[in-house]
Amino acid sequence: MVRLRDEVLSADGETLRAGIAAIQAELEVTPEFPPDVEQAAQQAAKNPRLPDLDRTDLPFVTIDPATAMDLDQALHLERNTQSGGYTVYYAIADVGAFVRPGDPVDEEAHKRGETLYGADSKVPLYPKALSEDAASLLADQVRPALLWTIELDGDGDTLAARVERARVRSRAKLSYAEVQAQLDAGTADPVFTLLRDVGERRLAKEAERGGVSLPLPEQEVRVDGEHWSLEFRQQHPVEQWNAQISLLTGMTAATFMVEARTGLLRTLAPADPRDVKRLRRTAKALRIEWPENQSYPDFVRSLDPATPSHAAMLVACTRLLRGSGYVGFAGELPEHTGHSAIAADYAHVTAPLRRLVDRYALEICVALSAGDDVPGWVVDRLGELPKTMQASTRRANQYERAVLDLVEAAVLQPYVGESFDGVVVDLDDRDARKGDVTIREPAVEAPISHARELPLGTDIRARLAAADPRTRTIRFELA
Structure with a gap:
């Protein structure tokens, strides 16, 4: 909790919830679902289409924020003694096992696009009967999943990959803080030591590619009963390693789709050289050394967000990451397929409970991996989905910013x-x-x-x- 003069700076939860309700009305969004959608979701939750392949033998775990219930991903890693590398098993919630094209849940999801997050007031993409229960990869529950199996060599490069429908069971629901504490204490399960090894190797590969991520602390609303406060949270190292598994999967999915000339990619055009020159002027004004022969990604990796001038520099660097979008294609590749921040082709496939586009990209990949034709209902939507996601992303950003603005103003008003x-x-x-x-x-x-x-x-x-x-x-x- 944040303190000023030994006083907790917080705002009244009841007042803030009323303010969030007003924001939802302004943006015309609601956490509630129409009765027919809720009914269809509850019926689907009782009748999942379970695949024949049983991989409940793999001891999957999930790592998420402590309060999360919409668990999209579960992981397991093993040493591959034959190749000297690693086998990454990454199970992704299979929304397609519950939702059929054109049914009430599907149509409502196309209106929403993605889950909106704001303090303790979430506007979900799918009804909770699915997103936080039957389709979520909760511990000790058999669930349908899209199972990625990715073979890596000892350096972390991809040797082979496939994705298939399978039944899985997570053994534990863990938080980032729990796993990090175990790693720091030397008491962590060996799977997390492997996660660290693979994560560090993938981070090195990111640097080799010229990829970059900004280590800015996250601004969070902390809810403690009826008292809401604000804090900046630095990421745990395990979050970065876990994110590298997600990035690996997204890059693998993009490779499938680009080679097949059918897919949905997340794209970001290369930075305008004029913007990079502007950043160099900013670095000079802040008295931060940026050698001429040092690349932008390497420069970012040299910055420490705890240093005031470096924090300002990192905020300025966010300008190069604006303008990301989606592109759908079938038969002919678009002019630009890459994501400049990742320095590779990339697709969103690891959060189908929270993002509509992931379900479609996953259906494409599982078909391609099996050597089957991509379903017609998927191909038919490839042209409109980028626009749907662009609108929903804009709405999600507006919602999150409005909630933060509300909480900031309420917390500070007495001061x-x-x-x-x-x-x-x-x-x-x-x-x-x-x-x-x-x-x-x-x-x-x-x-x-x-x-x-x-x-x-x-x-x-x-x-x-x-x-x-x-x-x-x-x-x-x-x-």
């Missing part, structure tokens, strides 16, 4: 006129007297202004000039 420690992390392109400040306690990102140019990347004292939960706005001034 208007007070000063806080912070860092100026961004300047307005047209007016350097305006910008954004990151406040450490409570964890807030907000606009700031001053009569003169703001000191980018510098520790400052910021005075809270306004905080209004009704308009979800906050404004700071340089103290």
